[in-house]
Amino acid sequence: MQRNDEMKLGLFLWDAGYHEGAWRDPSAPANCGVDIGHYANLAALAEAAAFHLVFLADTASVSELDDAHIARSSRNDGFEPITLLSALSSRTQEIGLVGTATTTYNQPYNLARMFASLDHLSRGRAGWNIVTSGFKREAANFGEKELPDHRVRYARAREFVEVVKGLWDSWEDDAFIRDKRTGIFADITKLHLLNHQGDYLSVRGPLNVARPLQGYPVLVQAGASDTGIEFAAEFGEVVFTAAPYLEYGQKYYAALKEKARALGREDDQVLVMPGFIPIVGRTKQEASEKLERLHSYEHIDVQIGMASRGLGSVAELRSLNLDSLVPETLPQTNFIQSRQKLYLDVAARQKFTWKQLIRFISDTKGHLMVVGTPDEIANTMVETFDQGAADGFNVIPATLPGGFKDFVDLVVPELRRRGKFRSGYSGHTLRENLGLKRPPNRFAQAGVMKKDPDAVEQASAFDTAYG
Template sequence: MSTTPRHMSLGAFLMATGHHVAAWRHPDVPANAGLDIQHYRHLARVAEGACFDALFVADSVAAAEGEIASRMARSDHFEPLTLLSALSGVTERIGLVATATTTYNEPYHVARKFASLDHLSGGRAGWNLVTSDAAAEALNFGRDEHVGHADRYVRAREFHQVVVGLWDSWADDAFVRDKNSGTYYKPEKVRLLNHHGEHFKVRGPLNVARTPQGRPVVVQAGSSPAGLDLAARTADVVFTAQTSLAAAQAFYADLKGRLGAYGRSRDSLKIMPGVFIVVGESQAEAEDKFAGFQELVEPEVGVALLGRMLGNFDLSGYPLDGPLPDLPLTDSGQRSRQQLLSDLAKRENLNLAQLGRRIAGGRGHHSLIGTPAQIADQLQEWFENDAADGFNVLVPHLPGGLEDVASHVVPELQRRGLFRTHYEGRTLRDHLGLSRPNNPFFS
């Protein structure tokens, strides 16, 4: 029996100025952070210095626009694969996870780009597979309206199948590059995909050799029934929003319980709920720090963010002091997040403005505001009680919030033996404790 202690995983979820919707207005935050490569280089070094498993960068292929959007720092930012490719050159160990939608991309593009990032970084790439929850994206890709929820997930399943097939185009030892014999690769070590499906027709092979990890890590974030099914089939890591220990335990048991139907072990998938963290030397200091951000939230901005998170609903016509209106089930956004926020409003009896302000920081993720020991207590409780294999860390502002977690929370977790003190492997799969997949076509 192995005596190696089980360590939690930590992802650093980077969002330009920070996750709080008003962070860009804070005096300690560079307002132009979204397009400042020096800012991101610093963040990458802070996270790697603290031995985080990975950096995580979300994405949208539409700009936020309009009067309310003009009061948020959400409209200009780097394309994530370009950004992470640049950061691969100033880091050595930390994983690099980027979002790419299956709704407004083609499988060959995604397979090629992430395989390239895996080679560039020496085996540290991860693909966050999403189906897009921003309806405005459709207008940039020749459509008048967003693809429906069910159709997006059907396409996503086939999309993933094609990408994985392309990543397995070549045997690990296909490229011999033998100058004496004149053989660059062994022709018997390459496979044409020849995929013919409902959504895609892809011949292959990929024009990138099999990667250091075999395949980049696949991350998935949907928590609806369709999202859970997709995750159980495809994901190595799942990010999720859960607001209580009981809810997180139920989600953990549900998703882990689905793996057997697809011939997978429970350890083959890591579940990492998002946690919004504000650190202080005392509880009062942490609360004061958070209050400073909350004071910068304009009610209309909070409500606009809420409408976006609920599923692209325009809530501007409803009274700010009134209740959250009954909304139809979203067909363009995240159904799981819609349910989570609707439940939150009812449970805490919040009016529209209060709910918008309530989610201005963590957008519905579990919030931990306190001392390093208090925060570590809650992370440990979830980790040791079948609610999480690790956490995707959101902070209100950057770089200060990440520096606080790296300098104060991580050492407390390390002191308790819950988190690594140094990297033992070199790839993202190593950090996560995931095995390197065999190529089924050249075994």
Template sequence: MAVKNSSMILSASVMHGLGMHLGAWAARDGEVTDYLRPEMYLQIARTAEAGKLHAIFLADGMTNAEAGTERPCGSMDPVTILALMAAVTNRIGLVGTASTTYNQPYDLARRFATLDHLTRGRAGWNSVATFLPAVASMFGGGTLPDHESRYARADEFIDVTLKLWDSWEDDALVGDKANKLFAHAGKVHEINHAGEYFSVRGPLPFARPPQGRPVIFQAGASPEGRDQAAKYADVVFTAQHLLEGGVEFRSDMRRRAQSYGRHPDQIKILPGILPVLGATEADAWRRKDMMDEALGLGPELLKLARRVGLDVEVLKLDEPFPAHLLGPDEAFSGSIGFRRTLVNLAVKEKLTVRQLLARYGGGHQQIVGTPEQVADIMATWLEAGGADGFNLMVDMLPSGFDDVVGMLVPELQRRGMFHREYEHATLRENLGLGEGPFPTR
């Protein structure tokens, strides 16, 4: 199977400190403290850019409340790590997660605009409305706001951030030494935002970012999350295990974007996939088994229980997944998108809990096999309209990046599915989003 469309987008995620697989830290070569050291991130950045990936994506758990002391978690500050990566790269996009629940718009807008300037237009912000209740105890106590309140705050947060990024006109900075004119005061604007959650005067203290606006990523799958992404997001991450779900999601997001006056091609949909690669299928399964054995089933079972909102005691490994015990989505405080895709997979394919654990890849579609087998599935999704590209959930760091770049990327390029060179300087342009003008949102 071949798809002649080299515009496919590929980003790759740095997750959980040492890999998406929870057993990666114990299975990998190298010190377990590597996730605290600059060398690993510099190596990943160089490798990913050599493979012409569009972007590196850093998740952010903010606390280790979920993992505790069982394993490393990817909770160091993403923007600081991305700034480190920026020093050894020139073209690859650098995308970091930051919460709209536990940040302030002015600080976040300044932070990502700074990264955009220092990378000459390669910054992206993954906007998340934090869903982990334990995070609330790290920010003054209290309880996590409910789903509706989190998304209402996030809507206003993004709106304020965009206004701040727009507060300097493109030609405001002059730098005319002879006439002692640094910038046109009339082209730098206070935003004077006064809303339900925020009161921000503005402007930002420096010139407009090179991209105009750093690229906005988002991953909400609830009705509120989808609507917010349709209004604001340039790229949407999604967890989809079934092709029909992927096609429905992408079609729905394109329709919603159009209803807000946007061209549907201006929103890109990237399902997450967890590839476990090998030169042969047997090699790939040996890698998977090695990570599974290093972990044991307990942590994966507990994570599955949290993802779907069930007590771990009711998940019997060799019995059907107990979907009948689930409460309504409206009463669930976690990620509704992760929950729905896992439950749909288990119910449609009548999986036992053990079978679901073998398939779900920490919440995303897991593919164990050769580069050809992984590329076949990716091609199927692209042809069916289920994706504009993929966010690769790298199994183990840094070797998983070596496998993606050394095995999967050449196979995709051989089929004409993926570009061989970066065509543009900025992330926005390389994603096919153009350089503006920006729509009224």
């Protein structure tokens, strides 16, 4: 199916902004990571601008690697995503609510229940950003010494997602009849047991909440390694990726769509939304001064810590000659492999020294950043969209709220003038607004009845005794 000519836009919400120095900006509340008013105001601003969704990242640990970095980071004082999105569901009406949750250190029953609840609370606006844990400190928080192998993490994730989808199909859409006259609350002919026994998981079901309003919350994924792209092609409906320049984005976009087509999926049902960092000024100089101000807020310990973690903890950066060129290869990491590969690709393309790569990682974490006027930023977005590298963008303001207000006030009108972004909502659910189909219930579609034998036996005994 042909996509329309309007891009999809999300807002990446991360306390004071994406730049590590953002929390020191005078306009950012010092406690913004745990200030519900801060998040509610940003969500309202995004909704008023007709953004499709807000997006919350997450990790199950303090991810900084040393105390010097932890001391200067604002990332360890923030809300858990599903909790925050549940609160935002009552303060918004139309915008999608996407939260990150790992398949490595969660159980599918609990996660299926929480996202189904969020979908009901928000009246069909929930999305799940599916990740496998990629930071070394997460393992110790769950009784393990090391992260599972990269391949094992993805194998478990594949099984995990299938189990969650199966649990969401526990009840058919009209199973809860809630008939006060007859006293029948649920039609158990429309109840289905999962009874999953797999390599990593054993889950009986059924889920004790009605099927999500969207069938399934929108499935978001961010895989960029070879294994990750295969996973995204199989499950992802929105794919959040890093594409620091046009050719990189085009290559990723084409590869993902091709793999998805091979699995029988339609192009417009797999939406690629790379991260995009706009630093907007009314003049180029004003925009550059904003970035330089952020640089002044960021300590060298934070820059080196970010780069070391981003490269997979395989290089001791403090012992290197930072004016030397970055090598073409580094030892393979068991952490976020795709990001290490991306950084090395950019370093080779730009002939970066270590000092330049550290700055690039600090500023962008691999995403496309444009520092310029509204027209320059709109030009880049439209070119990326029109040249087959994106279906839209996850907008990642360097500072919040200021950087996002600049984007809404100055760039969004320019995108609308060019016919590239909508001015209002077209549907009630996140799926409807993204143009994604509602998935059918697998059991109802197949005509399968996997009833709970205990419930059937009890119902039969009740009928015999009292019928």
